[in-house]
Amino acid sequence: MSIAVQTSVIDQLRRIVGTDGVLSANSDLLVYECDGFVIEKNSPDVVVFPRTTEDVARIVKVCNEAGVTFLPRGAGTSLAGGCLPVGGGVMIVLTRMKEIVEINLRDRYAIVEPGVVNVWLTNRLKGTGYHYAPDPSSQGACTIGGNVATNSGGPHTLKYGVTVNHVLGVEAVLADGRVVQIGGPAEESPGLDLVGAIVGSEGTLAVVTKVWVRLTRNPQGYRTMLGIFESCDDATNAISEIIGAGIVPAALEMMDQGILTAVEAAFKFGFPLDAEAILLIEADGLEAGLNHQQEQIIELCKKCGAREVRIAADDKERMKLWKCRKQAFGAIGRLSPSYCTQDGVVPRTKLPHILKRIIEIGKKYNIRIVNVFHAGDGNIHPILLFDERNLKQTEDVLKASGEILDECLACGGSVTGEHGIGVEKIEFMNKMFSADDLAAMSNLRGAFNPKNNLSPRKMLPTAGACGLEQKHPGRRAAM
Amino acid sequence: MSSVSDTLPITETTTPGDASELAEVVRSCHETETAIYPIGGGTSLGYGLSAKREGIGLSLAQLASVVDYPARDMTITVGSGITMRALAEILAAERQRLPIDVPGASQATLGGVVATNFNGPRRYGQGTVRDHVIGIHAVDGRGLSFKGGGRVVKNVAGYDFCKLLTGSLGTLGVITEVTLKLKPIPDRFAIVFCSPTDLNQADRLLAALVNSETTPCAVELLVGPTWTADKQFTDLSSSGSSLFLAVAVEGTEPEVEWMTKQLGDEWRSEGVSSHQIIEGHAADELFGSMTEFPSSGESPLVLRASIAPSGITRFIEAVQSLDANCSVQSHAGNGIVIARLSEFPSAGLAKTLVGNLQAVAASAHGNVVVLSNPGGSEMTHQSVWGAVDAPFELMSSVKREFDPKNILNPDRFVYVS
Numbered sequence: 001m002s003i004a005v006q007t008s009v010i011d012q013l014r015r016i017v018g019t020d021g022v023l024s025a026n027s028d029l030l031v032y033e034c035d036g037f038v039i040e041k042n043s044p045d046v047v048v049f050p051r052t053t054e055d056v057a058r059i060v061k062v063c064n065e066a067g068v069t070f071l072p073r074g075a076g077t078s079l080a081g082g083c084l085p086v087g088g089g090v091m092i093v094l095t096r097m098k099e100i101v102e103i104n105l106r107d108r109y110a111i112v113e114p115g116v117v118n119v120w121l122t123n124r125l126k127g128t129g130y131h132y133a134p135d136p137s138s139q140g141a142c143t144i145g146g147n148v149a150t151n152s153g154g155p156h157t158l159k160y161g162v163t164v165n166h167v168l169g170v171e172a173v174l175a176d177g178r179v180v181q182i183g184g185p186a187e188e189s190p191g192l193d194l195v196g197a198i199v200g201s202e203g204t205l206a207v208v209t210k211v212w213v214r215l216t217r218n219p220q221g222y223r224t225m226l227g228i229f230e231s232c233d234d235a236t237n238a239i240s241e242i243i244g245a246g247i248v249p250a251a252l253e254m255m256d257q258g259i260l261t262a263v264e265a266a267f268k269f270g271f272p273l274d275a276e277a278i279l280l281i282e283a284d285g286l287e288a289g290l291n292h293q294q295e296q297i298i299e300l301c302k303k304c305g306a307r308e309v310r311i312a313a314d315d316k317e318r319m320k321l322w323k324c325r326k327q328a329f330g331a332i333g334r335l336s337p338s339y340c341t342q343d344g345v346v347p348r349t350k351l352p353h354i355l356k357r358i359i360e361i362g363k364k365y366n367i368r369i370v371n372v373f374h375a376g377d378g379n380i381h382p383i384l385l386f387d388e389r390n391l392k393q394t395e396d397v398l399k400a401s402g403e404i405l406d407e408c409l410a411c412g413g414s415v416t417g418e419h420g421i422g423v424e425k426i427e428f429m430n431k432m433f434s435a436d437d438l439a440a441m442s443n444l445r446g447a448f449n450p451k452n453n454l455s456p457r458k459m460l461p462t463a464g465a466c467g468l469e470q471k472h473p474g475r476r477a478a479m
Numbered sequence: 480m481s482s483v484s485d486t487l488p489i490t491e492t493t494t495p496g497d498a499s500e501l502a503e504v505v506r507s508c509h510e511t512e513t514a515i516y517p518i519g520g521g522t523s524l525g526y527g528l529s530a531k532r533e534g535i536g537l538s539l540a541q542l543a544s545v546v547d548y549p550a551r552d553m554t555i556t557v558g559s560g561i562t563m564r565a566l567a568e569i570l571a572a573e574r575q576r577l578p579i580d581v582p583g584a585s586q587a588t589l590g591g592v593v594a595t596n597f598n599g600p601r602r603y604g605q606g607t608v609r610d611h612v613i614g615i616h617a618v619d620g621r622g623l624s625f626k627g628g629g630r631v632v633k634n635v636a637g638y639d640f641c642k643l644l645t646g647s648l649g650t651l652g653v654i655t656e657v658t659l660k661l662k663p664i665p666d667r668f669a670i671v672f673c674s675p676t677d678l679n680q681a682d683r684l685l686a687a688l689v690n691s692e693t694t695p696c697a698v699e700l701l702v703g704p705t706w707t708a709d710k711q712f713t714d715l716s717s718s719g720s721s722l723f724l725a726v727a728v729e730g731t732e733p734e735v736e737w738m739t740k741q742l743g744d745e746w747r748s749e750g751v752s753s754h755q756i757i758e759g760h761a762a763d764e765l766f767g768s769m770t771e772f773p774s775s776g777e778s779p780l781v782l783r784a785s786i787a788p789s790g791i792t793r794f795i796e797a798v799q800s801l802d803a804n805c806s807v808q809s810h811a812g813n814g815i816v817i818a819r820l821s822e823f824p825s826a827g828l829a830k831t832l833v834g835n836l837q838a839v840a841a842s843a844h845g846n847v848v849v850l851s852n853p854g855g856s857e858m859t860h861q862s863v864w865g866a867v868d869a870p871f872e873l874m875s876s877v878k879r880e881f882d883p884k885n886i887l888n889p890d891r892f893v894y895v896s
Contacts, residue, residue, distance in 0.1 A: 437625045
């Protein structure tokens with residue numbers, strides 16, 4: 001963006017949102033040069049904070065008139081560079097649009113603005129008997145707008161589904177500044193499921209300014225179990241047995257010895273440090289069925305060689321277990337100066353295989369890899385530990401990450417279960433999809449974003465765009 | 480059910496042997512700008528605007544095989560031409576299912592169900608088609624094969640074509656293959672049944688269900704002659720009322736046991752004088768009647784409203800005031816009302832819908848569409864699809880990208896230019 005354009009654009013933006021709603025000083029812009037994916041950095045030219053849908057529409061029109069690119073951002077917790085302003089441009093930060101507009105229990109929906117933090121909605125619903133089901137581990141920081149952009153998951157999505165299964169409608173500003181409402185409190189609306197297309201589109205189709213989310217009845221009870229295993233193999237076999245037996249727990253998470261050591265040092269829960277792996281299993285639902293389900297799960301764990309299956313004594317212990325799980329990433333700093341989290345998916349029966357391959361790949365590159373992941377979904381999160389001051393080790397981490405993701409694809413899986421493609425995984429799109437598949441995706445983008453001025457160079461590999469060369473993986477925030 | 484050639488202006492029907500043959504057919508139609516009408520089981524041909532352009536029928540009957548069924552992963556990949564009955568039988572052998580209730584399951588195909596986004600009573604507890612499709616293959620209007628999603632249950636790589644194509648009526652691509660997320664078949668199933676004295680009591684019971692301790696899989700409010708002519712239903716009703724509330728529950732033995740008792744207790748406290756618990760074969764039969772309702776018998780006009788659930792009884796009253804003899808099924812927990820009218824409205828379709836029912840639906844944040852109108856009169860865009868404020872222009876832009884020559888099921892869907 002040239003200086004002349006920049007000045008006039010900034011002036012126009014200030015007229016829309018006020019002086020305190022625009023950042024343009026280099027020192028202020030540095031905060032927005034990356035999100036939770038810190039390998040690549042680039043500052044936006046301007047950051048603007050709208051308060052209303054109309055503000056967003058006017059900002060988008062200014063960008064169109066000035067011929068500058070723009071992109072939305074929520075809390076910036078993306079782990080794949082979804083909020084990286086490739087090529088600069090105007091960054092529309094939606095954190096001032098943070099109102100919970102309506103809660104309607106009779107019709108089981110809530111209307112929220114995109115800047116509402118995920119956990120605020122959960123907190124607001126306390127005591128109503130309802131909750132908002134998607135619970136990413138970063139739910140204390142991430143916004144619902146961001147969850148919509150990335151189609152976020154979380155531990156309890158095993159039973160309840162991911163964000164797209166809980167979004168009834170959106171209001172959005174299109175790339176040309178038009179405002180549309182798609183869907184709403186009613187479950188079906190005539191025509192194409194554009195809500196389904198926008199959720200998970202990583203901010204490349206529209207800027208979402210309001211979200212109608214479905215509310216879910218709280219389960220009557222919980223049974224939270226901790227399966228302790230002598231070997232990772234036994235633990236992954238138990239996962240396969242539980243799912244294969246047709247049991248759908250609310251959550252089924254695995255932590256290996258490496259991550260347990262760090263978590264135990266941080267939270268002192270009393271995890272057995274001599275075990276190679278633990279499974280955190282939660283069944284929920286009607287009290288009438290929970291004891292039976294718990295017995296089945298314990299039996300299957302023991303059949304697969306579990307040394308012991310502990311049961312959370314009360315809600316306090318349950319909450320502590322979940323705190324350990326959701327904040328596991330915060331404990332990794334105890335293990336190494338830098339770490340890189342991967343996000344891959346395999347069919348659930350391939351979990352024993354992929355974990356063995358991860359160990360082999362770690363040995364091959366002499367990289368220590370620890371694991372904490374959504375086992376029930378087959379969604380792995382190997383964490384590669386290294387020291388970014390060591391260039392050779394850093395390069396090896398990238399190679400090892402690539403090999404792990406290639407192996408996920410070879411198993412019939414995916415290179416991302418919940419973090420998204422962003423800029424991080426663009427190069428894998430060609431491996432996962434054919435040229436015709438990508439052309440179809442490009443067609444969809446063309447219908448929404450014909451000038452490609454909204455979130456350019458994200459998700460889809462584009463001819464001519466020089467791929468971002470990854471030089472060093474960095475520290476990543478929680479998933 | 481009328482025949483394919485009665486409903487669609489087709490000169491011939493071609494049945495490709497596999498997806499690449501199918502793509503070849505679409506490519507040649509793209510060159511000659513020949514309209515293509517994809518045909519599954521032919522059970523929903525009346526859905527949408529009338530087809531005007533002469534073209535070919537494209538049968539998916541040969542694309543009906545199982546590509547991969549890793550039962551322990553609880554997913555299956557199948558050709559879109561498989562019938563829902565055949566699919567259910569394959570899955571049942573592993574005690575699994577796709578919990579979507581579809582009428583005419585021995586004819587209706589998976590591809591058709593996905594293309595029309597057809598959902599029955601279990602949508603309340605089990606979700607809809609879009610919640611179960613995790614991978615999809617299709618051929619666009621140029622004849623290019625493309626896919627979205629994959630074969631794993633969690634996946635956010637690329638745009639979600641599974642959602643975009645579900646309910647697209649074959650207008651963006653001919654669906655050739657689908658990967659589904661499956662569910663286990665529960666041990667036990669039961670229906671708790673009562674006859675509310677009037678719609679006011681029904682409304683109170685529906686409101687109370689929102690806070691029920693139970694977790695039903697279906698909440699069905701049934702009104703009118705179709706139900707009162709069915710001995711299964713009248714035998715269950717002690718009051719002689721023509722209004723029925725059927726709540727289905729499923730799960731393990733103790734769960735179903737507890738829920739049936741609990742629902743009875745909750746209803747008693749709401750003033751319901753008697754209720755029935757139906758299990759086993761009788762419950763399956765009763766549920767079967769509810770599943771078949773949208774396409775059972777002849778009706779001159781079938782409508783479907785989707786509104787906020789609290790508006791259900793108000794909408795039913797509005798339909799009844801137009802046609803006192805209409806039969807209604809409401810998936811009440813989800814805000815869906817399917818109304819089979821006993822006669823074509825004398826005021827005409829446009830006046831009945833645009834001037835009346837669409838406004839009632841809009842006041843409950845929803846919309847009404849025509850499911851079938853065998854006479855075919857007054858099938859205008861607004862009377863069939865309603866919702867003038869819906870983003871039809873944006874949808875039309877998507878359509879142009881996927882089918883630039885407008886050959887896939889042309890003129891029948893919501894597109895505006």
